[in-house]
Amino acid sequence: MPTPSPARIHDFTVVTNEPIAQDIYALRIAAPELARRLEPGQFLNLAVPGNAMSLLRIPLSFAAADPDEGTIDIWYAVVGEGTERLAQMQPGATSTVLGPGGHGWTVPEGCTRALLVAGGIGVPPVLCLARQLGAAGIPFDVCIGAATASALVGADAFKDAGAGAVLLATDDGSLGHYGFCTVPAEQLLRDADRHYDYVATCGPEPMMAKIAALAEEAAASCEASVERMMSCGFGACATCAVETVHGMKGACMCGPVFDAQEVVW
Ligand SMILES: Cc1cc2nc3c(=O)[nH]c(=O)nc-3n(C[C@H](O)[C@H](O)[C@H](O)COP(=O)(O)OP(=O)(O)OC[C@H]3O[C@@H](n4cnc5c(N)ncnc54)[C@H](O)[C@@H]3O)c2cc1C
Ligand code: FES
Secondary structure (H helix, E strand, C coil): CCCCCCCEEEEEEEEEEEEEECCEEEEEEECHHHHHHCCCCCEEEECCCCCCCCCCCEEEECCEEECCCCEEEEEEECCCHHHHHHHCCCCCCEEEEEEEECECCCCCCCCCCEEEEEEHHHHHHHHHHHHHHHHHCCCEEEEEEECCHHHCCCHHHHHHCCCCCEEEEECCCCCCEECCCHHHHHHHHHCCCCCCCEEEEECCHHHHHHHHHHHHHCCCEEEEECCCCCCCCCCCCCCCEEEECCEEEECCCCCEEEECCCECC
8 A cells, every 4th residue: 555645736837838849848847845855757747727627637757857946847748638738838827736746766776787768758757867877877878769750859868967878769760770769778788798787668568568578688677657547646546557466556656667577568
């Protein structure tokens, strides 16, 4: 049974909200108390004004939280009605955000080298982890996959965070490896000169399942940030169930980051 959620409602103000790739926006909000409390891999639940019929908040990861500036950076894909409304929010607009949600990444003690694998809009929580690894001086490499070059985000940000290799892949071959990013990830994991003891991944579920299997083969521990539809975001509704070897678990409280070997993929 998870402990009660520490999430609270905070006011936020939009600082910037601009497109950074095809149908992907970077949103910076000011929410000083929350920015101080967030851990990489946790999530937020944003109330987006503009539709009186929509009571649900939008669950979103974050790419960075700056406790000094009091700001939180979110990258989101515009996929439906709620995120379309979010894209309309202008600097100075205000609303509320519920957080911090769930629990984040747990880098194993003594980790000597990590591999991070992000697909599509799975980049933000992995980038946040990259910044934590970089600050801790833990070497890491990155594989990023996207449908096409214009939808691929984060390559420069991972380099700025201190990544060694940053390997790219696109489904249509318009940038990097032609195909899924699981292929360069497999090459790195099988490279005898690199020994990864930790792998972290977020993206489409088949991608994460493949990465979990490859990590197990390479004897590396692996965590995956798993997305589910979320109605409440704090353990009250059971819409976010994830099947694990220990039974069904709510992604909003027991995740979104899970031990990838415990998830039934
Ligand atoms: C913990 C967590 C972290 C997330 N982090 C990010 C992030 O950093 N950036 C980002 O762009 N998106 C993220 N998402 C997904 C985001 O919540 C959905 O894209 C968003 O709720 C869609 O809202 P909408 O009203 O625009 O679309 P809707 O009209 O509600 O749905 C449009 C499409 O998106 C799908 N969808 C809706 N909600 C989810 C969901 N929770 N997970 C997967 N698919 C969904 C629907 O099935 C439908 O196909 C995250 C989701 C979770 C649970
Ligand atoms: S979203 Fe309601 S229990 Fe997880």
